[in-house]
Amino acid sequence: MFSDLSWSVVLAEPGRSFLLHGLWVTVQLATLAIAGSTVLGTLVALGRVSTSPGLAPLRWLLAAYVEFLKVGKLPHVEKIVQIGSRGMRAAQDDLAESRANGNDVFTMKGFRRAGLEQVLATIPAGRKVYVSVDIDVLDMPLVPGCASAEADGMSYEELRQTIFGIVREHELVGFDVVEINMTSQLGAQLAIEAMARAVENPDYLRRKGRLTAAG
Numbered sequence: 001m002f003s004d005l006s007w008s009v010v011l012a013e014p015g016r017s018f019l020l021h022g023l024w025v026t027v028q029l030a031t032l033a034i035a036g037s038t039v040l041g042t043l044v045a046l047g048r049v050s051t052s053p054g055l056a057p058l059r060w061l062l063a064a065y066v067e068f069l070k071v072g073k074l075p076h077v078e079k080i081v082q083i084g085s086r087g088m089r090a091a092q093d094d095l096a097e098s099r100a101n102g103n104d105v106f107t108m109k110g111f112r113r114a115g116l117e118q119v120l121a122t123i124p125a126g127r128k129v130y131v132s133v134d135i136d137v138l139d140m141p142l143v144p145g146c147a148s149a150e151a152d153g154m155s156y157e158e159l160r161q162t163i164f165g166i167v168r169e170h171e172l173v174g175f176d177v178v179e180i181n182m183t184s185q186l187g188a189q190l191a192i193e194a195m196a197r198a199v200e201n202p203d204y205l206r207r208k209g210r211l212t213a214a215g
Helices: 017-051 053-068 092-100 108-114 116-119 156-169 186-199 202-207
Strands: 082-087 103-106 128-134 171-178
Touching: 017 053, 053 156, 082 108, 082 186, 082 202, 092 103, 103 108, 108 116, 116 156, 156 186
Parallel strands: 082 103, 128 171
Antiparallel strands: none
């Protein structure tokens, strides 16, 4: 990845100053994010489990805050299609609640039983799509270092073809990969491949004025 990079240029001025400044800003932001999320998360947890009558207004406020953070509640989100649930964490009550809210949920067994084309058909045509990949959707041996990995997950090719099928038919507006081991290149590879397929989408090329008459 860095074979063509001239480190003598990067480490010379002014490159060295930019590099050190960027590193310092990154450390500051990471420290603030960790400290802030720890404090806020602790307060939310304590407030939600407290039974004190005097804290009732705080519990209502915190409940509203948690509901606000749920992406499915946002006004511009029409529906969520969730793929790959399995194991003990796939609680039936949670699955039922999600489906009751108009979402489509495919367990790993349901995904393979239905087939990729039927699963992709549940995404409304002509919609903008945001793809979020939790890396533990992959089978356990493929994601060493992922604390939430489980057996009987997707193969890498199943995940790739699912992403490719989505970006082939829909406008991709965002993409993320979470819970990755930072020493792994899986997340970067998925993102790069998804972006490459997205820019091959005829609708994307048409919007950019790059689709020829023959295309």
